[in-house]
Amino acid sequence: MTKINTVKDLKALRKRLLKERKKIRATLVLCGGTGCQASRCQDVTDAVKNELAKQGLKRSVCVRTTGCHGFCEQGPLMVIEPGNIFYCHILPDDAHEIVTKTILDGEVVERLLYTDPVSGKLIQTESEIPFYRAQDRYLLAQNRQVDPCSIEDYIAIGGYSAFTKALFEIPPESVVREIKDSGLRGRGGGGFPTGRKWAECQKAPGDEKYVICNADEGDPGAYMDRCLLEGNPHLVLEGMMIGAWAIGAQQGYVYVRNEYPLAVKHARMAVDQARKIGLLSDKILGSSFSFDIDIARGGGSFVCGESTALMASLEGKVGEPRPKDVHTVVDGLWHKPTTLNNVETWANVPSIILNGSSWFASKGSKGSKGTKILALTGHIKNTGLVEVAMDTTINTVVFDIGGGGSNGNSIKAVQTGGPSGGCLPADKFDLPVDFDVLAKAGSMVGSGGMVVMDQETCMVDVAKYFLTFLQDESCGKCVPCRMGIDRMLEIITDITEGNGTSWQIGLLEELGSTVSQTALCGLGKTAANPVLSTLRYFRDEYEAHIHAKKCPAGVCQALVTYKVDAEKCTCCGICKRGCPHGAIVGKKKQVHAINLDLCQKCGICKSECDFEAIQVK
Amino acid sequence: MPPPTLDSILEERRSQPHQLIEVLQDVQEHYGYIAEESMRTISNELGVPLMEVYKVASFYKAFALKPRGKNVITICTGTACHVRGAKLILNQAVGQLGVKPSEVSDDGLFTIEHVNCLGACALGPVVTDNGNYHNHMSPGKLRKLIKSIYKTDAEEISHD
Structure with missing residues (x-):
């Protein structure tokens, strides 16, 4: 890699790269995100490369393995340029046909x-597929254009031009004003105005300042940050470099979850490349600005997504939050002024600098500008990563993009914002994905997780699930969070086990609001949201558990019994083989039965049976 | 390739207390757990009190203080996997191997772990065996996977 010393060098490199790429006849873009890797895309890539080599097309046809394209359900997937032809569920054996038919014969x-x-x-091109058509993909669209392991790819599509524009043409104060004017708000969950954070950090006294990228995406059900860092790490680094220039930081950190090995690898690689090429160095490109970035791996603690806990963790300590009477923009990492933003927030910065704040502000609603990436998962046809303008309604996301419920089931609720968010019922699906509107409805946009639930989901069980999660993840420092979550979980457990009483609902509400008002950090303050929102919208389910001792969805183990429907049982024996507890009896050609003394109500027999012969009542 | 020695993990990190988590990560990755002996060495070399090393090692989920089984089956119990039946998968693993999460099976071959999210939410329920991803899991698929690991293991032993 040749080092670049000036902006002129960078422009010359981009020109050369573009010229070289003109010679390429076709490009096979293969998704190599974690989702497609789980679908064995590496075997497909190897097969395609072998086939191209065999047919002597290695030089004229380019294979680009990229980050996540978003449509994980259809993986492994491939887009062929030119023509934008979209192939899905590809197997290694398909390589020969793809190369001979599509590449050679068109x-x-x-x-x-x-x-x-x-x-x-049948749909031929990516842009015609309803899943993509209804989206407004700006950040995610860039994933397809670059190989995350290649800084050249990023530079070729105009990468680092926003940084050089800021560095040589826009003074720090004006950069901050531009971000402020754009209306960008934190994408990690809080929705705090990014420009205001930057302005306060810029004004904070001290020469030593830090920028941090929060890639400790601990929200279960959200994976947009992983895909950005995995798929386009240089975009995130460029955003951090612009932020560092604006606030006057010399050092940055990317704090990334160790459960995301590919993101760690790509972020490290990107930093290494940026150093080698001269974009992270002393006096970058001959300017007076010096900046470097290090990668730190998280220890798998949800509370470390909170800014002060994350900073404690970066210092090598236990990740406990501290009171924020003095904000981290003044007293942050090692007691120095620190600007911490989420991956998606940083990724939005370069385009705001390049296209201007008004371009960014033209999308979205009054209080929530730009686009938001959502992780659409659960009981829905099209699962994957979705990027929409911030005033798009949940209806559009769930039905137009998501294609509605899977298995033809009707959708009951959507859970947004992870453990800090809440559950919204189907009659609230006309609400837009907007920070303020969703908060008012008792949920939040959060980091963008959107888990769709159908009638087979018990909402009391969902509340119990989140409380169990939060009890496990609470650092235990403050009493309201430590004790409050414990007590709420005890009550909910009582209810799901058929021991609930009607006064417990009021107690849950009271406890929930006390924890919200008195906990130290964001984890505790929002811990009651899953309980309060399900109580608000699905109170009838709580009441069914308490009064009728029934779980309407048939999920809560203590309230259901399993039985074999003799008429439907085909005596195939699959349930008997599947039961790990030996609770199913029955000989060949004999209707099977469940021994209730041994039955653990784990539900495996029901999931195994192809004839719906296992009944849950 | 043999795992790097504790000495090489500590290289360039000595006397830098803030490197504690990074050092523990590397020890966990290469040795599978953090032994008391390692904690003592890390404490001395980084200049962090032993109590602090233990506090950090026991606080973060990434670190195991006891050895794990030869094969680690990790079951994602994130929200998206939960609503698609991650509990069934966990029940299957626990039932089939007769071992509770985080404990080692009697033959030393397996440890089951559950994590909050593996970040492949669209393809849930997700399971990894020793880092290899498996999507759209069902109890039946997991049963086959565990059987195939047993088989591979038996073959390895007979080759030895």
């Missing part, structure tokens, strides 16, 4: 195309 391989589940029609 024909489409129909069996690899996506079938629209609604119309049943």
Whole structure:
């Protein structure tokens, strides 16, 4: 890698790269995100590369393994440029046909195309697929254009031009004003105005300042930060470099979850490349600005997503939050002024500098600007990563993009914002994905997790799930969070086990509001949201558990019994083989039965049975 | 390749207390757990009181203080996997191997762990065996996976 010393060098490098790339006849863009890796995309990539080599096309056809494209459900997937042809569920054996037919003869391989589940029609290009068509992809679209392991790819598409523009043309105060004017708000969950944070940090006294990228994405059900850092690490670094220039920081840190090995690898690689090429160095490109970034791995603690806990963890300590009477923008990492933003927030910065604040502010609603990446998961047809303008309604996301409930089931609720958020019922789906509107409805946008739930989900169990999660993750420092979550979980457990009483609902509400008002950090302050929101919208389910001692969804183990429906049982024996507790009896050609003394109500027999012969009542 | 020695993990990090978590991460990665002996050495070399090393090692979920089984089955219990039946998967693993989460099976071959999110939410329920991802898991698929690991293990032993 040749070192670049001036902006002129960077521009010359980009020009050369673009010229070289003009010679390429076609590009096979293969998704190499974690989702597609789980679907064995590496085997497909190897097969395609082998096939190209065999046919002597190695030089003229480029294979680009990129970060996540978003449509994880359809993986492994591939887009062929030019033509934007979209193939899904590819197997290594398909490589020969793809190369000979599509690349050499320009024909489409129909069996690899996506079938629209609604119309049943085959769809040829990515942009025609309803999942993509209804989105407003700006950040995610860039994932497809770059190999995350190649700084050249990023530079070729204009990468680092926002940073050099800021560094040589925009003074720090004006950078901060631009971010303020754009209306960008923190994408990690809090929704705090980014520009205000930067301005306070810039004004804070002291020469030694830090910027931190929070990539400790601990929200279960959210993985947008992983995909950005995995798929386009240089974009995040560029955002941090602009932020550092604006506030006057010399050192930055990316605090990334160790459960995301690919994100750690790509972030490290990107920092290494940026150092080698001269974009992270002393006196960058001949300016007076010096900056470097280090990667720190998290220890798998949810509370470390909170800014003060994260900073304690970066200092090598236990990740406990501290009171924020003095904000971290003044007294942060090692007691120095520190600006901490989430991955997606940093990723939005370069485009604001390049295109201007008004471009960014033109999308979204009055209080929530730009786009938001959502992780659409759960009981829905099209799962994956979705990017929409911030005034898009939940209806659009769930039905137009998500395609509605899986298995034809009707959708009961959507859980947004992870353990700090809440559950919204289907009649609230006309609400937009907007920080203020969702908070008012008792939930939050949070980091963008959106878990869709159908009638097979018990909302009391969901509240119990989150409380169990939060009890486990509470650092234990402050009493309201430590004790409050414990007591709420005790009550909910009583209810799910059929021991609930009606006065416990009022007690839950009272406890919830006390914890919200008195806990030390964001984890505790929002811990009651899953309980309060389910009580608000699904009180009837709580009442069914308490009064009728029934779980309407058939989920809560203590309130259900398993039984074999003799008429439906085909005596196949699959349930007997599957039961790890030996609770199913029955010989060949004999209707099976469940020994209730041994039955642990784990539900495995029901999931194994192909004939719906296991009943839960 | 043999695992790096504690000495090489500590290289360039000595006397830097803030490197504690990074050092523990590397020890965990290469040795599978943090032994008391390692904690004592780390304490001396980084200049962090032993009590502090233990506090950090026991606070973060990433660190195990006891050895784990030869194969680690990690079951994602994040929200998206939970609503798609992660509990079934966990029940299957616990039932089949007869071991509670985080404990080692009697034959030393398996440890089951559950994590809050593996970040492949769209493909839930997700399970990893020794870091390899498996998506859309069902109790039946997990049963086969565990059987295949037993088989591979038996083959390895007979080759030895």
